Amino acid sequence: MPELPEVETVRAGLQRWVAGRTIAAVEVRHARSVRRHLAGGADLAARLAGATVRCASRRGKYLWLPLVDRPAASGGALIAHLGMSGQLLVEAPDAPDERHLHLRFAFADGGRELRFVDQRTFGGVLVDRLVPADDVPAGRPPERVPAQIAHIARDPLDPLFDDEQFVLRLRRRDTEVKRALLDQTLISGVGNIYADESLWRARLHGARRTATLSRPAARELLAQVRAVLGDALQAGGTSFDALYVNVNGESGYFDRSLAVYGREHRPCPRCGTPIRRAAFMNRSSFFCPQCQRPPRAR
DNA sequence: ATCGGTCCCTGTGTGC
DNA sequence: TGCACACAGGGACCGA
Known part of the structure; x- marks a missing residue:
């Protein structure tokens, strides 16, 4: 359902509300939402617990949260795709659970949590390593993108779109x-x-x-x-x-x-x-x- | 290597 | 009311 303008609107919200915060725990309530993370939901949760979100990035309809490098988990990024009906919501921990609440990310500061809600379950998340973008012209600062989405073209709002x-x-x-x-x-x-x-x-x-x-x-x-x-x-x-x-x-x-x-x-x-x-x-x-x-x- | 069709899901609206 | 069917912002995958 969401295309670039919708995903960018979500990214801006994540940048504002989630960047700089440390994830305390991840609750996986629906395995289908983590099916792209081949090592499974428990592995995903273990990789994210204690990780600090640097910022919120996007290419096309893909979102990712680069994580501060840690020796134990070697950084990487939390990638999300909303599919047809996915939502990322920032809500108070005591807000009632949504009908299709599949993932809950609690933060170490005890503040508002991040939720992944998805009626049709075409969306999902995974944790992946970041690799250097290979099309950055000389003189530009290097860029890193998740390996899983390196094949996705740049979008037309990207300054480096050719x-x-x-x-x-x-x-x-x-x-x-x-x-x-x-x-x-x-x-x-x-x-x-x-x-x-x-x-x-x-x-x-x-x-x-x-x-x-x-x-x-x-x-x-x-x-x-x-x-x-x-x-x-x-x-x-x-x-x-x-x-x-x-x-x-x-x-x-x-x-x-x-x-x-x-x-x-x-x-x-x-x-x-x-x-x-x-x-x-x-x-x-x-x-x-x-x-x-x-x-x-x- | 490309291209085009199919399938994965749940919910809603419509017509019988 | 109930039921069957079409359709919905996406994309991975398979065979040709």
């Missing part, structure tokens, strides 16, 4: 442009909502083949992706229901600014033509049939 490299790789692909936008190894942070919104802004149909895009069209698409992600971040993200909230349980309000997503039959904000919905990858695509002309069948 626009021309993206345009090159996009046009070299042989697939539909919406599929490419959702491929986190090409560009990260874009999900179903912002893919549709970006394509509408760029006046491109999601079924256009990537190889048919001109360089200017590809650059324009990237500019619109960046713009819509930035606009949504300003609004605190998109919340259709209570499933996406920030660490304090508050909703974002970008749903009011959506042009096409979830708006079947309603008028296109640009030309008034009714928005259409089409099945796509077990989900939906929303588009304006006038502004975004479908490509001819190949």
Whole structure:
């Protein structure tokens, strides 16, 4: 469910409320939330007990909390992915347990705890080592990323995102442009909502083949992706229901600014033509049939 | 090596 | 009311 603007909103909340604090204990209430930590929940809890959180980092839809290096646990980071319905909440220890509370992180200061709540259990956490990012230009400070997400592309709000490299790789692909936008190894942070919104802004149909895009069209698409992600971040993200909230349980309000997503039959904000919905990858695509002309069948 | 389809989950809304 | 079904912000994995 959460895409870059929602995950970044959560990251900012973690930076504010969790950075600098020392984890006292981790309670694993649902094994599925730690399935990506292959050594198991007990190992995860042991690695985190006594660890101090340096800060809150993010790439695309992945979050991580780098841990202060300790001889016993060799640092590393706590990585989290929210999947479709995951929430990281900062709450008083005596707040009632949520229905789908799967993980509880208590802190040594006895203050507000961190909880992972996830209805559909597609999200989860793991502890991993950090490795140097291999694409930092000379003269820039070195960066470390969790080994497990080193294959994830930088996101378009990352200062080191390489626009021309993206345009090159996009046009070299042989697939539909919406599929490419959702491929986190090409560009990260874009999900179903912002893919549709970006394509509408760029006046491109999601079924256009990537190889048919001109360089200017590809650059324009990237500019619109960046713009819509930035606009949504300003609004605190998109919340259709209570499933996406920030660490304090508050909703974002970008749903009011959506042009096409979830708006079947309603008028296109640009030309008034009714928005259409089409099945796509077990989900939906929303588009304006006038502004975004479908490509001819190949 | 890529690409495209399927599956993992729970909950909600709709139509019969 | 109850039931069946479609659908929901993601992505790992498998076969072609």
